Each structure stands twice: as structure tokens, then as C-alpha cells.
Amino acid sequence: MTTCSLPLNPVPGPRGLPLLGNLPEFGRDPLAFLTRLRDEFGDAVRWSLGARQSLFLSHPQHIAELLAAREHAYDILEIGWAFKRVVGQSVIMSKGEDWRRKRSLVQPTVRPRQVKAYAATMVDCARWAADRWRDGDRIDVHREMALITQRVVLRCLFGNDLGDDTGALAEAMNVAEHEIGAELRGVTLFMPGWVTTPARQRLRAAVATIDGEVHRLIRARSADPGDTGGGEPRDDLLSRLLSARDEDGRPLSPREVRDEAVTLWAAGHETTSTALTWMWHLLSRSPSARDRLDAELDRVLAGRPPAIDDYDRLTWAQQIVKEALRLYPPAWLLAAVAREGATLGGRRVPARTIVWCSPWTTHRDPRWFPRAGEFRPERWDDGSPDAVPDHAWYPFGGGQRTCLGARFALVEAVLILATLAQRFRLDLPAAEVTPRAGLLLQPSTPLPATLRAVR
Structure with a gap:
């Protein structure tokens, strides 16, 4: 356990x-509100979300x-x-014990x-997109x-079993993610589950679609684990979940x-597609960073598609x-509920206080x-004079509850970026883009780009 001095x-x-x-101000612009807490009040600020007492850490x-x-000292915030x-x-x-x-x-x-085994799929899906451009x-x-990362997660998670139902499942997940983000910023956050609203009706319909398709796949795979047709057993994530056994x-x-x-889908699809979207926005505004990327791709790959063995060399x-x-952490807010006896910085945190921190x-x-x-990607160069303190960068959380898919997401983002950047530059408008804080931190408006083939 980390002890804070x-x-x-x-x-x-x-x-x-x-x-x-403070819900109204938080709901109007969560990023501005949290930044205000940090800048105007300090590193530990008490505020309230409805009737719940909160503590924001910076x-x-x-x-x-935390x-x-x-x-061992906090509970999950069951919010929403x-x-x-x-x-x-x-x-x-x-x-x-259930979590363990x-x-x-x-x-x-x-x-x-396992991530190494999925790397070829990540590259194949990126090449599929580039071939269409x-x-x-x-x-x-x-x-x-989103089309690329959706294709990656469908193949890695479910194999190729979805067929014509791919679009329906993807649309249902998009609706679910939108409604979760909308609820987080509004008064429905405090409404009991039996209250019906149009948004909740949309969510129920989306969840019914998700449940129907995922349970169909589970039943089919459980009845006939089969193989991929070439004598090899299935190696997708669904098969691994079905075959997993605990110590008993x-x-x-x-x-x-x-x-x-469903959680792996959400974490492996929309999170990475959002991160990639912000990457293209930032690269389009930084010609020197893009030039250095081109030089690295030429040096490391010499014209061939990337593979997992290239990951460590694509620094x-x-x-x-x-x-x-x-700059744009998709998971922009983390929270936990203090149990009796929780402490931070040597001070007791009252039980049931919601303790928040924000990567943003x-x-x-x-x-x-x-x-x-x-x-400034160069701030991460080896030997950079500006050392980053521990937990000043934590897009995947930390501690025992750090995101299980962090390695998958990093490898996926690097390999997709490398595959597409080998063949195209994306020219985006120079205008500022405002992030929208929903379930994830996404651009508030569409980002159009003109494709420029790399000669």
C-alpha cells in the first residue's frame, strides 16, 4: 500500500x-468545474454532488x-x-472476494x-481501412x-460469429454509451431505477439488443466450442472467458x-477510437511531430506493415x-467511496465521502x-529534464484496480497509428476543438479530415 507523506x-x-x-455547475461543464476546484481552491477540495459529500484531489x-x-479502504461508487x-x-x-x-x-x-496474439488482427483491421481510403x-x-477499433474488438472478442448482426450490436453499444454520459451530467443521476424517462427507454432497448446477441453467442459457443476451421482451437476472448476456471x-x-x-467491448472499442481521434487532431497541428513519426516508420518498418515485435522500437x-x-484522457474522472477508517495524507476521510480525482x-x-x-511528445524522451511525478499521468487508473486492458489499448493504438500513418496524412481544420465530457472525453463536434497519401 502507498503511504502519502x-x-x-x-x-x-x-x-x-x-x-x-454543485451538480448544476458540474453538469454544465465538468472539465471547467474541476479545473476551477484545482486552481481556485487547492489540492484537496470539499464539494457536494447532490446530497453526497465529495472530496476532489489534485x-x-x-x-x-487513493x-x-x-x-481495502474504499467501495465502488455505484453511481448511475x-x-x-x-x-x-x-x-x-x-x-x-467477488472482485478478486x-x-x-x-x-x-x-x-x-495474449495481446501479442491479437497484434496481427489489429494491423489487419487498420490495413482494411487504409485500403478503402x-x-x-x-x-x-x-x-x-471507430470502424477500425470495432472491427478489432469484434474479431478479438467474438471471432467472426456476428455476421449481419454487427451493425445492430454496434449501434446498441453507441446508444448505451451516449445515455450513460448524458445521465452522469444530469439530474436523472439521482432518480431511482423505476422512474421511466425517454432516455431510459432508449437504454433499455439498447441493452435488450446487447443481451440478446451476446447471450446468443455464449450459448452457441458453449454448445460447440469448435475450432477456427484449420484444426486450431478458438482463441478469441469469449472462448477464453468461457473456459476460465477459478481455483475451485x-x-x-x-x-x-x-x-x-460487454465491459471488454466498451473498454476496447470506444476508448481506443477516441484516443486515436485525438491523436490525429494533435498530429495535424504539429508538423514536426508528424515528420519525426514518418522518419521513425521509415527507419523501423522500411515499408512493411508493423508487427508486435516492432512495438518496442516504435518509441x-x-x-x-x-x-x-x-492531453485528452478518455477516462477523465475516477471516484471511490470511503469506508469507515479510510485515511489520506494522515487524515481521516469521513465514511461515505466520495473521493474524486481527474486525469484531465x-x-x-x-x-x-x-x-x-x-x-509535446518529446517530454517523454528518455533523459528529458522534466521528470514526471508518480501518478501525475494515470489514464488507466492505478493500484490493484488499474485497467486490465491497458496493455491491449496501448499496443492497439501504436500499431493502428503506425499502419495508417505509413500510407496517409490526415489534414484536419486548424480550429480549436472542444472536448465533451460524457462517459468518455470525446470531441464535441465531428472532426473532418482530408486524406493525403504518403508518397
Whole structure:
């Protein structure tokens, strides 16, 4: 467990409204509100989300202690009817012994050895997209990145079993992700599950589609595990979830498999496509970073498609990914609920306090990142004079509950970036793009780009 030597001295934040607390200001612009807490009040600020007392942390030492202590001193924040309807009781929502059991069953499916096996699929899906592109075409960047990552996650998670149902499942997931983000910013966050709204009706319909298709695949795969047709056993994530056994020999139930599969879909698809979208936006505004990427691709790949063995040598591509995740972390907000006896910085945290931290505000804090608002992948060069404190960069969380798919996401982003950048430059408008804080941190408007073939 990480012990923080920096004393915690919380101060009162902005005055809220009766019953709603600071929810209206938070809901209007969560990123501006959290930045205001950091800049106007300090590193530990008390505020309220409705009737719930909250504590917002901005110092990396306090954040490191919080993330390290989440499993034994904090509970999961069960916030939002929509989110729970979609992910169920997956590993990210479980706690205690149930969490430890599920983590032991799910973690092997995304270990480095398994990620290595999926690398060729990631490159194939990126090449499929590039083969469709033509010099001078106009594309919607986020849509194109989503098509690629959707293809990756479908093949890695389900194999090729979806067929004509791919579009319906993808659309249902898009609806679910949108409604989760909308609920997070509004008063429906506090409504009990039995209250019906148009948004909740849309979500119920989307979840019914997701459940129907995923359970169909589970039943079919359980009845006939089969092979890929070439004598090799199936090696997709769904097959691995179905074959996993805990130390007592127990498998995951069909419902548990469904919850983990849907969570892996959400984490492996929209999160990475969002990160890639921001990368193209940033590269389009930084010709020198793009030139250095071209030079690295020529040197490392010499015209051939990338493979998993190239990942460690594509250091500049990795730094681009890392810097994009700093400026635009898809998972922009983390929270936990203090149990009795929780402490931070040597100070007791009252039980049931919601403790928050935000990669968005920490990653853009000029104390830890000089010229924090600028896209500077070179800040991650080996030997850079600007050392980054521990937990000043944490797009995947930290501690025991760090994102299980972090390695998958990083490898996927680097290989897709390298594959596409070998063949095209994406010219985006120079205008500023405002991020929208929903379930993920996405551009608030479409990002059109003109394709320029690399000669």
C-alpha cells in the first residue's frame, strides 16, 4: 500500500444549491468545474454532488494513495442507473472476494502473451481501412477510427460469429454509451431505477439488443466450442472467458461472461477510437511531430506493415500515444467511496465521502507538466529534464484496480497509428476543438479530415 507523506488539508469549495449541491455547475461543464476546484481552491477540495459529500484531489501523492487503497479502504461508487444496466456486475463493479475471483479469471485473457496474439488482427483491421481510403477523400475521423477499433474488438472478442448482426450490436453499444454520459451530467443521476424517462427507454432497448446477441453467442459457443476451421482451437476472448476456471474449478456463469464481454467491448472499442481521434487532431497541428513519426516508420518498418515485435522500437509512436492520453484522457474522472477508517495524507476521510480525482486536471497541471496545454511528445524522451511525478499521468487508473486492458489499448493504438500513418496524412481544420465530457472525453463536434497519401 502507498503511504502519502504529504498532509491532506481539505478546504471548502464553491457554495452549492439546496439539495443539488454543485451538480448544476458540474453538469454544465465538468472539465471547467474541476479545473476551477484545482486552481481556485487547492489540492484537496470539499464539494457536494447532490446530497453526497465529495472530496476532489489534485496532488499526485494523494492520488497515488487513493488508487493504492481503493480495494481495502474504499467501495465502488455505484453511481448511475444507466452504467449499471450496461456493465452489470463485471470486474470493474465488483468488490471484495467477488472482485478478486473475477479479476483472476479475466486478467489472463489480456496478459501480454495474449495481446501479442491479437497484434496481427489489429494491423489487419487498420490495413482494411487504409485500403478503402483514397488520396483527397474527406473522412469523419472519429467514425473511421471507430470502424477500425470495432472491427478489432469484434474479431478479438467474438471471432467472426456476428455476421449481419454487427451493425445492430454496434449501434446498441453507441446508444448505451451516449445515455450513460448524458445521465452522469444530469439530474436523472439521482432518480431511482423505476422512474421511466425517454432516455431510459432508449437504454433499455439498447441493452435488450446487447443481451440478446451476446447471450446468443455464449450459448452457441458453449454448445460447440469448435475450432477456427484449420484444426486450431478458438482463441478469441469469449472462448477464453468461457473456459476460465477459478481455483475451485468454477467457471464464470453465462451472466458473468456477458458482463465481462460487454465491459471488454466498451473498454476496447470506444476508448481506443477516441484516443486515436485525438491523436490525429494533435498530429495535424504539429508538423514536426508528424515528420519525426514518418522518419521513425521509415527507419523501423522500411515499408512493411508493423508487427508486435516492432512495438518496442516504435518509441516515438508510443510517445505520441502517451502525450495524446495526457492531453485528452478518455477516462477523465475516477471516484471511490470511503469506508469507515479510510485515511489520506494522515487524515481521516469521513465514511461515505466520495473521493474524486481527474486525469484531465492532473495531466494539465503546469506544476507537473511545463507548457501543459501543448502537445509535446518529446517530454517523454528518455533523459528529458522534466521528470514526471508518480501518478501525475494515470489514464488507466492505478493500484490493484488499474485497467486490465491497458496493455491491449496501448499496443492497439501504436500499431493502428503506425499502419495508417505509413500510407496517409490526415489534414484536419486548424480550429480549436472542444472536448465533451460524457462517459468518455470525446470531441464535441465531428472532426473532418482530408486524406493525403504518403508518397
